[in-house]
């Protein structure tokens with residue numbers, strides 16, 4: 001069987017890391033696309049030259065021509081600009097919306113059967129716009145946020161409890177912004193829900209609250225440290241986890257920015273919810289029950305996302 005084809009639209013910090021991970025994991029042949037001349041070609045060659053030592057078989061190609069993504073099975077989109085210190089994800093809206101238009105049109109023309117994972121921020125609005133511009137089925141266009149936010153939450157929890165990250169589950173829903181909703185009740189250490197761990201005296205409510213806040217601020221913490229860009233290792237790893245779930249039909253239950261129509265009382269919008277990712281793309285949105293406080297936080301997050309989508313419609317009237 002021919003190797004799957006993975007097109008990476010954007011060959012910056014995240015794009016390059018995605019290419020390296022896809023090669024090491026032998027997920028398929030990789031095409032790195034970027035508007036910057038030389039960057040995708042240079043990164044593709046550099047990664048290909050790591051093949052003999054690493055021992056992978058994957059063709060790496062860098063390009064500035066959308067025709068080279070033809071027939072891609074998976075497209076992962078990071079094209080656009082990242083945050084600088086002091087900027088929120090929402091500050092990127094105007095610039096990155098224009099980028100989504102050109103990327104959406106490129107995917108529509110050359111890779112209409114792909115499973116598309118958007119990473120570009122502000123995520124929930126950009127994945128919506130990318131779906132609109134590309135015209136692909138909703139279940140084939142999804143945003144990467146919840147896997148990353150949950151990974152950050154799980155990492156902080158593993159440090160607090162001094163247990164392996166593998167034994168910590170975490171669930172973060174809602175928009176990928178300050179209003180994201182880390183669901184404490186549905187997050188566990190070895191299957192024990194976090195509120196029970198507070199009761200057992202393994203941590204305090206104050207410490208748990210601080211971890212929740214640090215998770216919400218996880219992206220900004222890294223922007224503040226790096227100063228010249230935003231996080232790229234963990235975002236790339238999270239998107240690769242989603243791509244692998246699709247390519248290997250793993251039926252993973254992952255929190256993703258998916259199109260929600262009916263579940264959670266929503267009618268037709270992208271926001272972070274639990275999904276099943278398999279060969280059909282987003283095969284299911286898992287409509288979990290939220291308590292009053294969680295629902296209030298989720299509603300606030302949904303309103304923030306709706307505001308960004310309205311702003312997109314104001315900037316590009318073809319979206320209205």
Ligand code: APR
Nearest residue numbers: 010011012013014034035036078079080081082119120121
């Ligand atoms: N088409 C293709 N590529 C583009 C376009 C475009 N229209 N506009 C910009 N790019 C490319 C840039 O040339 C750059 O190589 O997108 C790449 C972005 O890479 P970085 O600046 O290194 O940004 P990165 O850290 O990879 O983040 C990308 O993901 O997490 C989000 O907020 C982040 O929106 C940002 C995106």
